Amino acid sequence: MQCAESLRVQAYFDGELDALSAADIERHSGTCAECSALLDDIKQTRAALRHDLGYESTPPELRARIMRALDQEIEAKLPRLQRQRITGRRLRPFWQGAFSGIGGTAIAAGMAFFLLAPALTNPLLDDLVSAHVRSLMPDHLIDVVSTDKHTVKPWFAGHTDVSPVVADFDQQGYRLIGGRADYFDHQRAAVVVYQHGSHVINVFSWAATTGSVPKDTTRNGYHLAFWKTGDLVYCAVSDTAWDELLGLVRLLQDMSTRDAS
Amino acid sequence: MEDRRDRFEAQVLPHLDAAYRFARWLSRSPADADDLVQEAVLRAFRGFDALRGSDVKAWLLTIVKNCHLTALKQQQRRGFVPLPEEHDVQDGHAMIATTPDPEGSSIRRDEARTLDQLMSALPEDQREVLVLREIEEMDYREIATVTNVPIGTVMSRLARARAALKTRWIKQIDGERHAVR
Numbered sequence A: 001m002q003c004a005e006s007l008r009v010q011a012y013f014d015g016e017l018d019a020l021s022a023a024d025i026e027r028h029s030g031t032c033a034e035c036s037a038l039l040d041d042i043k044q045t046r047a048a049l050r051h052d053l054g055y056e057s058t059p060p061e062l063r064a065r066i067m068r069a070l071d072q073e074i075e076a077k078l079p080r081l082q083r084q085r086i087t088g089r090r091l092r093p094f095w096q097g098a099f100s101g102i103g104g105t106a107i108a109a110g111m112a113f114f115l116l117a118p119a120l121t122n123p124l125l126d127d128l129v130s131a132h133v134r135s136l137m138p139d140h141l142i143d144v145v146s147t148d149k150h151t152v153k154p155w156f157a158g159h160t161d162v163s164p165v166v167a168d169f170d171q172q173g174y175r176l177i178g179g180r181a182d183y184f185d186h187q188r189a190a191v192v193v194y195q196h197g198s199h200v201i202n203v204f205s206w207a208a209t210t211g212s213v214p215k216d217t218t219r220n221g222y223h224l225a226f227w228k229t230g231d232l233v234y235c236a237v238s239d240t241a242w243d244e245l246l247g248l249v250r251l252l253q254d255m256s257t258r259d260a261s
Numbered sequence B: 001m002e003d004r005r006d007r008f009e010a011q012v013l014p015h016l017d018a019a020y021r022f023a024r025w026l027s028r029s030p031a032d033a034d035d036l037v038q039e040a041v042l043r044a045f046r047g048f049d050a051l052r053g054s055d056v057k058a059w060l061l062t063i064v065k066n067c068h069l070t071a072l073k074q075q076q077r078r079g080f081v082p083l084p085e086e087h088d089v090q091d092g093h094a095m096i097a098t099t100p101d102p103e104g105s106s107i108r109r110d111e112a113r114t115l116d117q118l119m120s121a122l123p124e125d126q127r128e129v130l131v132l133r134e135i136e137e138m139d140y141r142e143i144a145t146v147t148n149v150p151i152g153t154v155m156s157r158l159a160r161a162r163a164a165l166k167t168r169w170i171k172q173i174d175g176e177r178h179a180v181r
Helices: A006-013 A019-031 A033-053 A060-077 A080-091 A094-100 A103-120 A123-135 A149-159 A242-260 B002-011 B013-026 B030-046 B056-077 B085-091 B106-121 B124-135 B140-147 B151-180
Strands: A175-184 A187-196 A199-207 A217-219 A222-229 A232-238
Touching: A006 A019, A006 A033, A006 B151, A019 A033, A033 B106, A033 B124, A033 B151, A060 A123, A060 B002, A060 B013, A060 B030, A123 A175, A123 A187, A123 A199, A123 A217, A123 A222, A123 A232, A149 A175, A149 A187, A175 A199, A187 A242, A199 A242, A217 B002, A222 A242, A232 A242, B002 B013, B013 B030, B013 B056, B013 B124, B030 B056, B056 B140, B106 B124, B106 B151, B124 B140, B124 B151, B140 B151
Parallel strands: none
Antiparallel strands: A175 A187, A187 A199, A199 A232, A217 A222, A222 A232
8 A cells, every 4th residue: 555645755755845845754754664664666767777878968960960960950041142151151262252252342352261260260270179079089089098196197108298297086076087188289298088977078288389369159059268387378178068068167176275385 | 050050059959868868768679769850950040030938948859749649640650560569568778877986786687677677667648748757857847848738738747657666666676586586
């Protein structure tokens, strides 16, 4: 026979009751053996489900397919003239626009492209997103598998040109799962890999070659957060929410400040 | 246009994983799930301007659910005969961690596979509330929105799903223990 309070016990467990009813149910389940067993059961079920089934994220191939579908959707929606202008701008070198047209308009269009191009297609950002996506392919994520910073950090010394800050923030929800060497911006960059819930966060680091650090941005659904510490540029890439990504960034920044002082 | 795309990517795509996981539980095969997610994201993009409020995740998952229902109707019109339930149970959904896990053991993976199969064996209306509650951590009101049923129904389905899973889970584990002996 099921206790009449069982649905309210469940609602209590799910945090759906107001304080008064919650206190009521706490008292009740203290005396009702059936309801206290029910609480244990749903707690166990939840733990098993979250532990075993929670970690599944979109395969990178599917994400890329969806991005292409969105591209097509946008292009199909545009009026024909504008569509030509945009695809033209993407595909044709700027000087064709500047010299094939007549008069100032074409030259202005060419110039506009010339000025806009670096912002639209920053190769560094594309490299970072590609490296992140590549890392999510089977067997590409981690070169050195360890949750111990004393294993990961020395490994970088032999395999990359930089020595980034490495720490485990398991307590705060960012578990260190390993490190990887990658190559871009003509350097052997270091990548520290964290897991946050079901998401992988890659923290890239390389020696700064210019004074400026790119602005935080979102590309293909991945967030990229940049910062600079000493002569190293860092970039954290993931598809987590911004707040969660920036949480890790703050922890790493705090860690560097502490190390420096 | 580019600006709208940027806003869409920043607001909606962080929930792509949730949409994907939900689609995997709703669909019969991984390929169906892929198509379902893509269709849902495109529909979401088309309807993005109508999105009000902050509950983006529930909004996106509602679209996934609606796309799923539309696809089912189309299959039925074409005379598609669904595979028997037992088939699903055999295959499971393989919703098992794919991210590398240094501490992962084969025992854990076996457990996950068992749980996966048990989940697949639940009736769809129970499975979906359980997934939305336990994996996606949505509250009753959000689950009611996504599944388009009253909150009371959400509660009773959730209770049935939890009880069924618990019973089958215990049976399975006992069965395995006996098999070892």
